[in-house]
Amino acid sequence: MVRRTRAAMEATRATLLATARRVFGERGYADTSMDDLTAQAGLTRGALYHHFGDKKGLLAAVVEQIDAETDLRLQAISGTAEDAWQGFCDRCRAYLEMALEPEIQRIVLRDARAVLGGTLPNSQRHCIASMQRLIDNLIQQGVVAQADPRALALLIYGGLAETAFWIAEEDDGNVRLAQGAAALKLLLRGMLVEPGSS
Structure with missing residues (x-):
């Protein structure tokens, strides 16, 4: 042999x-x-x-690969922004926009959810951890109100993920993307430190 x-x-x-x-x-x-x-x-x-x-294990590996690439793309968006807050907002919006990309839409948002269920690949954990670091930095800078950065990262990531699934369900997700982006803007605005607060 x-x-x-x-x-x-x-x-x-x-x-x-x-x-x-x-x-x-x-x-x-x-x-x-x-x-x-x-x-x-x-x-x-x-x-x-x-x-x-098996085939399911192969799908999980493909999803993990795509998720890892997605996280790198998102990190590049927030990492190259001149303003940390704008970079964070742009990163969140880009996540929703990716729901319209055919490969992400079909493999990650439709097939993986149906076949793999609610499992959380390591790359998604990395995305949450990356978001947590960004939020913690924004809290330290006095941009975002005091809160637990992990809890905020989980809430925002969870909301983004569910909205991406919702966008991907529609054959033409552009209307849903616009609705989701408007809601995201409102949600993120609520994280900011109120003027005059200490």
Whole structure:
């Protein structure tokens, strides 16, 4: 029996992820067969089972990859802003806008919720932690009112996630995006320190 090198194993895993991401994005999870997916990847079902356990495990890995990329995009938005508060607001709005991107909409917001349920991948935890750090910084600067940064991050992230699901449910989510963005602006305004308060 020939042992495969670590590099070959990582290449197989990467090929399966890339193929699944493309096929899930084009057809959706339910309309993707494991046989077709592995054939398109030029690999066997055994490779899929070895690396991901099953089709559901493969979907979870694809979602985690997309979530990690999303978090990096959001960090870039808030990290490059000249004003920390505006960067935070822009980051939140961008999260809602991403609900209209076909790949995120189909794989993360529709299929993952239906198939994986309420599981919280590590990348989502990182997103919440990143948001918590931003909020804590804004509290320290006196921009955001005193509150527990973790609680605020969870509430805002949860609200953003549910609104993104709501936007993704609509075939043309632009109307819902506009409604969600207006509500977000109102919600975020409520976090600010009131003028004259100490």
